[in-house]
Amino acid sequence: MKEVQCQDITAAIKKMCMEAACQLPHDVFKAIKDKQLEEDGKLAKKTLQVIIDNASLASENQMPICQDTGMAFVYVTMGQEVHIQGGSLKEAIEEGVRQGYQEGYLRKSVVKDPLFNRVNTQDNTPAIIYYDIVPGDIFKIVLAPKGFGSENMSQIKMLKPSDGLQGVKDFVLKVVNDAGPNACPPMVIGVGIGGSFDKVTMLAKKAMIREIGSHHPNQQYAALEDELLEMINQTGIGPAGYGGKTTALSLNIETFPTHIAGMPVAVSICCHVARHKEVEL
């Protein structure tokens, strides 16, 4: 049995909150630079350069890349042979978020009630936490703080099986066009297909944080990832919505078996500030 201490979980979450806010993941930063080389429009090139300069300055000076430092999404993968010691796992995570946002001077963006009492909780908690219990003794945490300019642009649709491939393509394109400049493009896009109303949004989120350049293991879905990305980059929305070839940096698909009567599809949109960090304890 592997033992993981709550105080180590809190420290890891705190560190990841502070680092994620200031450092773009390598794959995202590289994708922005690569896309800049492919742009021939002057404004598109310049806009991407501003994004690159902003990310570099944020990293050098340990300043947040964007004022919206997001709500903390935490994905825990925990082996059945792991024992958490020294308190509650949930509390350890919340405390890490609390400390990270406080000590990192990151904007607190969470209100305690969504409708009637929208008062700021003052410490960016609660986090949104998902647990995946697996065999073995792994204990891995992925932290993905997400701004809501892009989160608000995400959508789900319960397609019918007869809508088929074309239905999926049309819906993904519609979501991207609806988002337009509001999602601070270039976007990082996760598409979930299958499962159920609730499962498909999780698939889309998981796809969104998958490494840029990786592909679905099934060749048909991998080809669809490439095709959709190309179609999206032909919309002309471009960096910051000023026009250009770079509307999205990546599009990843995750799938799950579904019911004979349905074909749920979810599109999770993230801006170019696609923050995520992971740690294994």
Ligand code: SF4
């Ligand atoms: S969508 Fe992204 S870049 Fe735009 S304000 Fe929100 S976090 Fe910042």
